[in-house]
Amino acid sequence: MSKPTPISGFPEWTPPQRMIEQFVLDRIRATFELYGFAPLETRAVEPLDQLLRKGETSKEVYVIRRLHADEHEPAGDDALGLHFDLTVPFARYVLENAGRLQFPFRRYQIQKVWRGERPQEGRYREFVQADIDIVDRDTLAAHHEAEMPLVIGDALRSLPIPEVRIQVNNRKICEGFYRGIGLSDPEAALRAVDKLDKIGPAKVAELLAQTAGASEAQAKACLALAEISAPDASFADAVRALGVSDPLLDEGIEELVRVVETAAAHSPGLCVADLRIARGLDYYTGTVYETQLRGYERYGSICSGGRYDNLASAGSVRFPGVGISIGVTRLLGLLFGTGGLSISRDVPTCVLVAVTNEEQRAVSNGVADALRRRGIPTEVSPSAAKFGKQIRYAERRGIPYVWFPGADGAADEVKDIRSGDQAPATPETWTPPATDLHPVVS
Secondary structure, eight states: OOOOOOOTTOOOOOHHHHHHHHHHHHHHHHHHHHTTOEEOOOOSEEEHHHHTSSSSOTTTOOEEOOSSOOTTSOSOGGGEEEOSSSHHHHHHHHHHHGGGOOSSEEEEEEEEEEOOSOOBTTBOSEEEEEEEEEEOSSOOOTHHHHHHHHHHHHHHHTSSSOOEEEEEEEHHHHHHHHHHTTOSOHHHHHHHHTTHHHHHHHHHHHHHHHHHOOOHHHHHHHHHHHTOEESSTTHHHHHHTTOOOOHHHHHHHHHHHHHHHHHHHHSTTSEEEETTOOOSOTTEEEEEEEEEETTOGGGOOSEEEEEESSSSEETTEEOOEEEEEEEHHHHHHHHHHTTOOOBSOSSSOOEEEOOSOGGGHHHHHHHHHHHHHTTOOEEEOSSOOOHHHHHHHHHHHTOOEEEEOOSTTOOOEEEETTTOOEEEOOTTTOOOOHHHHSOOBO
């Protein structure tokens, strides 16, 4: 068999990286639950017509097809695709289970998703997302849009990572403005402006003309709106100074002011109103979010989302919602690549119990059992080699303590192999320092 080669875009973390990931997921999960979000997991596949009905996603979906079809089974597996985010599956789940849900329904999901895009640093074809959404029946109060940044700010602040800045906008501002200047296709204009960071103002102006029918003056006005950015509600004055009026524009300004002011009261500096943020998916209708990791801005957003009013609907019944998603794998990949996250040891083990000889292995097993019952991660030496070799085994694994069972009635002893300190101990009472009990992420 030839040596296997990695598959681009499908990350495999080392054990230390995986422990860091678990730590990050635990912190995120804990914050979500502090805000009252309940856990949910949806299936990995969805019908293609559902995955493709909103936004420019057709090139990103992985289609599910069996290699060898069973002639006795009905055809149609190729009408399924792996989900590329968690919002669309969640909307389907809400529709299927609306009669059993209590609204407003608050849920979080932490799952893998698959997206067929070109792999590059911080971008993967298989990755973990951590989502929160709030959905209601018929109407959803605007204050939920102001809550999203607070949850994400607290979740990311609980991690040993650089500070983040959440950029917020409201699609009603953009759509109302575009209508106010006479553009007939606001959605095409939104998609064009969403590419501003990738292709620059000149190309966006060309795209506005080609796809949204914008004149030179209209394109200039769109770019002027996109240039507005402020850490407080002063963005509203800057928008009004452009001299455009529309009821939807006024509604969007009011909603975005609430988001910015709520965030400032909770975490000064967390949010900034940035009117170039549009989000490319068609289903967003109100506030939209993108999150920059300080020092990693050139890699784009690590956390994004927004308000949607029409994604989940059945006849005349709608389930509007708002959600935001942390790209966990994206965040970790960027930080792993620069050494921005580390862990104090490569294994969970805190104590290695030495084995005097194979006939006494049961004694060592008993010590390990007693330590584990008290929540101390412990393993037993794989061999009854000389104690020096067992200590070197612990050193190679990064295990800080070695336990020596007493012989002939002598007391057990535990050794801190970093300092060389060794003292008598009993497995029913000995406790390591809190910083040694589990690996520490920093």
